[in-house]
Amino acid sequence: MRRRDDRRQGIAAVEFALLLPVIVLLILLLVEGSNAMHTYSALVEASREGARHVVMEGENADVEGLVAAVLADLDSNGLSTKVTTDTVANTVTVEVSYVYQMFGSQSGQDMFGNDTAPTFVAQTTMPLP
Template identity: 80%
Template sequence: MRKRDERRRGMAAVEFALLLPVVLLLILLLIEGGNAMHTYSSLVEASREGARHVLMEGETADVQSLVNAVLADFDPDDLSTNVTTDPVDNTVTVEVSYVYKMFGSQSGEGMFGNDEPFTLVAQTTMPLP
């Protein structure tokens, strides 16, 4: 039988205790990154739907209510929509922005050492007929 070296006793527990915060931080960042990508993908889809809606209904279309319906899971207070038409290029641009709240924060402000909120913006430009 092997004799255990008394000096190495508990070494695995110390290594585990040192690596656990790093591993948990990486897992948390992966989850939050996936959530941010999903949010941005939803914003892109809403901006595309808004641009299509303007093409079908004309410039008087209510794009804000359509975007709110497409993004029903999002807080409407943190969501804004901007529709602009360019008569020179004959295009319509729909821009949807959302104040993203990382790590379950109540406000998107002050996450990166400043007071500016972290905002995700998606924009779609389509030619008018």
């Protein structure tokens, strides 16, 4: 029968304490990355819906209202919509941009306190009938 070595007692707790910050950081990065991907995907969908709305309703369509409704779960202060009609190419372009707020950041700042928060931009161009 093997005897237990008392000098190695508690080594698992020390290893866990050393690895815990790395594991927590990886989990937070995974959550933040998935949130950023969800936000960008919502921006792409909003720009597509805005372009479809202009194609269906004409140039008098309320694209800003539609985009705000599609992106209701995002902060409207960081959201901007730009509609451009090209008469030569007979197309409409809807560009939706959003100042992304990372976990633990204040409005308009990144998580380190800098005033350069990342901005996501989605753009859709469709031909006019």
